[in-house]
Every structure is written in structure tokens, then in C-alpha cells.
Amino acid sequence: MKHACKHVARLTSDSFERQLSLLEQMQLKLHLAMCGLCRNYHQSIKTMEHVFVYIREHDLKKDDQLSNESKKSILYRLKKEKMKDAGMHKNH
Amino acid sequence: MLKKQVDPESWLQEHGDYLFRYALSRLHHEEIAADMVQETLLAAWRGHARFKGDSTLRTWLVGIMKHKIIDHIRKEIRNRKINHELENDPTSSSFAENGAWQHAPSAWVDNPESRCDDLQFRLVLQQCLEHLPKKQRQVFEMRELAGDDTSTICKACDITSTHLHVLMHRARLALQICLQKHWFGGSNSS
Numbered sequence: 001m002k003h004a005c006k007h008v009a010r011l012t013s014d015s016f017e018r019q020l021s022l023l024e025q026m027q028l029k030l031h032l033a034m035c036g037l038c039r040n041y042h043q044s045i046k047t048m049e050h051v052f053v054y055i056r057e058h059d060l061k062k063d064d065q066l067s068n069e070s071k072k073s074i075l076y077r078l079k080k081e082k083m084k085d086a087g088m089h090k091n092h
Numbered sequence: 093m094l095k096k097q098v099d100p101e102s103w104l105q106e107h108g109d110y111l112f113r114y115a116l117s118r119l120h121h122e123e124i125a126a127d128m129v130q131e132t133l134l135a136a137w138r139g140h141a142r143f144k145g146d147s148t149l150r151t152w153l154v155g156i157m158k159h160k161i162i163d164h165i166r167k168e169i170r171n172r173k174i175n176h177e178l179e180n181d182p183t184s185s186s187f188a189e190n191g192a193w194q195h196a197p198s199a200w201v202d203n204p205e206s207r208c209d210d211l212q213f214r215l216v217l218q219q220c221l222e223h224l225p226k227k228q229r230q231v232f233e234m235r236e237l238a239g240d241d242t243s244t245i246c247k248a249c250d251i252t253s254t255h256l257h258v259l260m261h262r263a264r265l266a267l268q269i270c271l272q273k274h275w276f277g278g279s280n281s282s
Contacts, residue, residue, distance in 0.1 A: 004187070004190060004191020005193045006186075037196055041268065043200065044271075045268060048264065049236075055237065064112060074108070074126070075101060078137060082100065085137075
């Protein structure tokens with residue numbers, strides 16, 4: 001039975017999300033063997049996954065920084081919190 | 093007393109920018125990212141007795157921040173209609189009535205793994221991500237950039253795992269089309 005490419009595209013994505021059932025694995029494999037476009041799609045999604053794994057492991061833009069304004073307001077909140085804490089400890 | 097060694101102001105000096113970048117890469121909003129840094133440092137200060145020192149301070153802070161970010165996303169989603177993006181199927185324009193391809197995926201001969209440090213490629217990828225519908229982008233980035241697992245994402249976004257799979261599928265298809273158009277197709281005119 002020939003499975004529509006639309007269904008196979010979904011299986012392709014799902015194969016990165018969950019364990020496919022045996023039937024689904026068969027459908028996917030058989031269809032890919034017959035269909036060049038779906039092979040291309042499958043290959044490109046796999047490549048995309050590798051790209052994101054790489055990005056996940058290497059990333060974070062190096063140039064973004066907290067603005068001075070944010071830093072000041074955070075510092076203020078931290079100091080307040082510390083004082084509150086110190087006050088509480090006196091009561092012990 | 094141990095207390096003397098703990099100085100949250102120095103956490104801000106040493107790790108503030110790193111935490112900010114981390115939050116920004118997840119939330120794409122400077123003000124919210126700065127709020128996340130504050131929330132994280134306050135929570136860290138309140139809970140510093142629990143820091144065992146078996147991970148680095150930065151790892152510990154990032155762990156706290158991950159929870160703060162998920163809390164934030166959860167709140168944001170509660171304030172928004174959740175499922176309207178699931179109602180119509182944006183992938184249908186890529187397929188004919190009988191489920192065959194309308195858009196023809198091409199083979200990506202160029203190896204983009206070697207392109208990951210190529211700024212041009214990263215820019216195109218970024219723009220393709222920005223064009224995803226909001227919800228798709230959110231779950232896709234939680235999954236692919238933050239590396240969150242299914243149950244974390246489902247809880248944060250209040251969706252079922254099936255919904256998650258649908259959204260991931262749509263996002264992948266949209267990105268495949270976008271990258272093919274703007275990178276793999278465009279850079280190779282032969």
C-alpha cells in the first residue's frame with residue numbers, strides 16, 4: 001500500500017519525537033524506498049536536527065549584556081532582600 | 093558563619109550577563125530577560141542554603157533560571173488562547189488533495205553542519221524561526237534550542253503530547269521550506 005507523502009512527512013517528524021510503532025516504521029521505510037521527494041525531505045529534516053544539536057551545544061550570543069539600568073534595579077532588589085533577611089535573623 | 097561568603101551582588105557581576113544571554117536566547121525580549129535574571133538571583137539568594145557546591149555556581153543558577161523561564165511561558169500561555177493555532181492545518185498548502193507533495197523538497201547537498209558557525213547561515217535560520225507562528229516557534233525552540241523534554245514542554249504550554257508532535261511537524265515543514273528557499277535553493281543557482 002502506498003502511503004501519501006503528507007502522512008510520511010508527519011512520520012518523519014514524529015520519528016524525532018517518539019518511538020514509532022513497528023507498522024509505522026515499516027510504512028516509513030517502504031515509502032522512502034520508493035519516493036525520492038520524501039527521501040529528500042527526510043534527509044533535510046535529519047540535517048536540521050544535527051544543526052540544532054550543534055547550536056544547542058555551542059551557543060549563546062556573546063555580545064548581549066544586561067543594561068546598566070537593569071543591573072541597578074536588580075542590585076537594589078538583592079540588597080533589599082538581604083536586609084530583610086538580616087532583620088529576620090536578629091529575631092532568632 | 094557561612095553567610096559571609098555568600099554575596100548575591102557578586103553573582104550579578106559574574107553571572108548576570110551570562111544569565112541574561114541565556115534568557116534572551118529563549119524569550120527574545122530584553123525586558124523580560126532582565127526580569128528573569130532578577131527572579132533567578134532572588135530565588136537563588138532565598139535558596140542558597142540548598143546549594144551544595146557539587147555543581148558550579150553558574151550551573152546552579154542556570155538550573156533555577158530554567159524553571160523561571162518555564163513558569164513565565166506557562167503564565168504567558170494562560171493569558172492567551174491556546175489552541176487556535178491547532179485548528180487550521182498550515183501544512184495542507186504543501187500537499188495536493190491526495191497527499192502528494194506540492195512543494196518539492198530538494199536534497200541538501202551542501203552540508204549545513206559545517207555551516208553552523210557561518211553567520212550568514214545563522215541569520216537565515218534565525219529569520220526562518222522568526223517567521224514561524226508564535227506557538228510553533230515557542231515549542232520548537234523549547235525542544236530544539238533549550239533541549240527540553242516532552243513532558244516539560246507539554247506542562248509548560250498546557251498541551252498534549254499529540255499536539256506537541258503536530259506543532260513540531262508543522263514547524264519542521266515550515267523551516268524546511270524556508271531554508272530551502274532562502275539558503276539551499278538560493279545559494280546554488282546552477
